[in-house]
Amino acid sequence: MDRNKEIQEIVRKLFAEKKIDLFIGFKKFRTSDISHPFIAKSEADADKLIFDEYCYNNLAKFIMSYKKFYPKIGILAKPCDIRAVVVLMQEHQFSKEEVVVVGINCEGMVKRNGKEQFFKCRICRPVIPENVADFWVGDKSEMAKKEPGCAELEEFEKLSNEEKNEYWEQEFSKCIRCYACRKVCPFCYCEECIVEKNQPQWIDKSMDTVNNRQYHLMWIMHLAGRCVNCGACERACVVDIPLGKITDKLEKSVKERFDYTSGEDLNKLPPIGLFKPDDKENFIK
């Protein structure tokens, strides 16, 4: 069956059986190279649902916005989105019963101009958490055949401190503090972000390179052990800061230090809340 028709069929059935109040998916927008996140609220809305290579948004973000008002939510989730859903469940934001996950095969998303695949998708190693998806569109075993990519951080890490500093000074000087990265991240759901806090003001809001660096460092520290490296932040950045490099490094750091990948296993606990008496480090005197 055509992939779009399969999705529409599943969602129509879920609405008919009253298993969901709301379904988060994608629909086409004005031109053929724009796919928009779309909230379907009825069987009739389900006809608009599609999935193609322009569906690069991380839909897990929308669950947090709607779950207060809609007790049962359905979501169309690529493997990276499923991992985001798992992390949110680990943080007890909602239980397995409140969300219906429709998994779907993902061949990687492309940019709107020229159809170039996103770097994050090229290096994606599609880890699909067990027992999370209630439905699957496409042949799940196909996903296991994808070659895992390497984030290619070694070249960058070999640079000297001055070179790295200069690189990031230049990148962070571009930041206009629009907070688009925060807006699209599924794990930035704090009612009041630390950046908004004025008394005391921990992170200055002005677009100074020093403050920008502090913002980005804190934002990534708040994602330690949670970030699934989906690349939504990098795609959202209006001034093309390579945030994907930072999330790649975070993923590598957590993997090396704590042998943990975010969102892989619902039964595991996030590493920053735990400890081992024999954690190994070489920089504490």
Add this chain to the structure above:
Amino acid sequence: MAENWEPKIIAFLCNWCSYAGADLAGTSRMKYPANVRIVRVPCSARVDPLFITKSLAEGYDGVIVAGCHPGDCHYTSGNYHARRKFMVLNDMLEFTGVDASRVHFAWVSAAEGKKWSEFVKTVTDAILSLGPVRKEK
């Protein structure tokens, strides 16, 4: 760099071990560089990475965080949690080009006044060779 530049170093010391250790260094009249400004926290786990990044943003040339030895935390496991946070923070600071020699961590017990004074000497020397964190000043 201005003439006679003295590094400003901020130290977050846990109340039960490292602060007491620094106090012991003081009562024993041990000599060590006076560049350190101490902030007492109840436990090293209280030290949010935010304190460290804020200190660097505010212009402190160096940051020290010290706590009880693993296994000796007054609150049983605070320093273990702190250690995990600092492991990730250290990686990310290094990755974004903040010199690893600007932020130092140590386990200092209440009896280790000498270790504290030597540690501050090492850190101050390291920061002196790095120069001020705000290049314009």
